[in-house]
Amino acid sequence: MIRFEKVTKRYPGGTIAVDEVTLDAPTGAITVLVGPSGCGKTTSLRMVNRMIEPTSGRILLDDTDTARIPEPALRRGIGYVIQQGGLFPHQSIERNIATVPLLLGWEKKRAYARARELLEVVGLPAEMATRYPGQLSGGQQQRVGVARALAADPPVMLMDEPFSAVDPVVRTQLQDEFLRLQGELGKTIILVTHDIDEAVKLGDLVAVLRVGGRLAQVATPEELLAHPADDFVADFVGRDRGYRALSFVEGEVPVQAEPTVAPGDGADLARSRAVDGWVLVAEDGRPLGWLHTDWLRAEVSADRVALGGTLATQGGPLRAALDAALSSPSGRGVVVDGDGRLLGTVRARDVLAEVERHRTGSTGQAPAQGRPTQAPVQT
Ligand SMILES: Nc1ncnc2c1ncn2[C@@H]1O[C@H](COP(=O)(O)OP(=O)(O)OP(=O)(O)O)[C@@H](O)[C@H]1O
Numbered sequence: 320m321i322r323f324e325k326v327t328k329r330y331p332g333g334t335i336a337v338d339e340v341t342l343d344a345p346t347g348a349i350t351v352l353v354g355p356s357g358c359g360k361t362t363s364l365r366m367v368n369r370m371i372e373p374t375s376g377r378i379l380l381d382d383t384d385t386a387r388i389p390e391p392a393l394r395r396g397i398g399y400v401i402q403q404g405g406l407f408p409h410q411s412i413e414r415n416i417a418t419v420p421l422l423l424g425w426e427k428k429r430a431y432a433r434a435r436e437l438l439e440v441v442g443l444p445a446e447m448a449t450r451y452p453g454q455l456s457g458g459q460q461q462r463v464g465v466a467r468a469l470a471a472d473p474p475v476m477l478m479d480e481p482f483s484a485v486d487p488v489v490r491t492q493l494q495d496e497f498l499r500l501q502g503e504l505g506k507t508i509i510l511v512t513h514d515i516d517e518a519v520k521l522g523d524l525v526a527v528l529r530v531g532g533r534l535a536q537v538a539t540p541e542e543l544l545a546h547p548a549d550d551f552v553a554d555f556v557g558r559d560r561g562y563r564a565l566s567f568v569e570g571e572v573p574v575q576a577e578p579t580v581a582p583g584d585g586a587d588l589a590r591s592r593a594v595d596g597w598v599l600v601a602e603d604g605r606p607l608g609w610l611h612t613d614w615l616r617a618e619v620s621a622d623r624v625a626l627g628g629t630l631a632t633q634g635g636p637l638r639a640a641l642d643a644a645l646s647s648p649s650g651r652g653v654v655v656d657g658d659g660r661l662l663g664t665v666r667a668r669d670v671l672a673e674v675e676r677h678r679t680g681s682t683g684q685a686p687a688q689g690r691p692t693q694a695p696v697q698t
Pocket residue numbers: 330331332334335336354355356357358359360361362363513
């Protein structure tokens with residue numbers, strides 16, 4: 320665990336960047352520091368590996384005061400990731416990743432072998448090892464930055480806006496892979512972001528800082544969205560927090576059977592199975608997409624379908640189910656099992672009824688439209 324005990328940082332000139340922060344970042348968990356620009360996030364992070372020394376207070380790493388740990392030994396156990404990877408531009412990717420192992424005195428062969436192993440871990444092809452940072456996209460550089468921080472297998476990782484320099488699609492991919500990786504590695508991570516959505520997605524615990532370096536609230540994402548401590552936090556987490564809180568509500572998604580057709584089926588069959596003009600095309604139990612009867616030719620063709628919506632997984636959060644329903648061209652959200660096999664569809668009104676049931680805490684009957692899972696009709 321990383322423990323901040325009344326930590327204050329006052330810069331020469333008098334700026335109080337961090338003001339009496341007391342915070343526990345639990346072992347094996349992701350603690351996110353979030354807040355507006357200038358609220359002291361980066362300063363807080365850098366005090367953990369003593370790139371910045373606190374003016375007062377203590378930071379403990381597994382009960383040892385970090386001020387008592389020699390800096391090289393402290394930093395050996397702490398990986399540090401910054402925006403865009405912070406790579407050395409004139410060194411190859413494998414040399415970049417091998418930086419810390421080489422500093423630790425590993426033989427070059429072993430350090431480079433570790434670098435290649437880590438390229439795979441972060442999802443980059445081996446041939447990138449000999450390229451230079453300028454020959455990689457922003458997202459790829461970011462992955463290399465993570466690989467570099469992981470090279471000496473440190474138990475602790477500090478990450479400063481690690482996903483902010485890439486476009487939203489790549490950012491989502493990197494976040495998802497980061498969570499998958501953390502699921503395997505279980506590092507103790509402190510991550511800084513100014514983006515509350517990222518904080519809520521990635522954090523096991525979220526610490527909200529306000530300008531002046533004061534801690535406004537520390538809570539799980541769920542608590543933060545449901546019960547912001549004051550107006551500042553409520554404003555910061557945003558007005559649609561009620562909707563975002565659905566990410567944490569796992570309900571009985573009221574799945575309805577959905578008739579399907581397969582590529583090659585006749586147009587008449589497709590018309591007879593369509594509901595409100597839309598029929599779902601599936602093959603081998605997997606949804607391919609929606610087909611409107613106006614688009615039909617002689618037979619159903621896989622080329623003419625539009626998935627046009629997100630998929631929900633049964634047992635997953637209600638937000639995903641609602642999103643699937645609202646984003647589907649038919650108004651029916653496609654629900655699949657963990658292997659991507661079709662279970663049926665869900666309508667927004669049924670998800671909302673389930674949401675309402677959760678909100679009121681009722682454990683009674685499922686809503687009228689929403690009897691739980693029925694077997695989908697297969698063709
Ligand atoms: N070396 C320094 N000397 C003086 N003041 C500093 C120094 N570094 C940061 N500050 C000030 O301390 C405060 C906190 O800065 P810090 O970089 O920790 O904030 P931040 O929350 O990470 O901001 P951002 O999201 O904009 O990066 C700011 O007012 C900043 O101007």
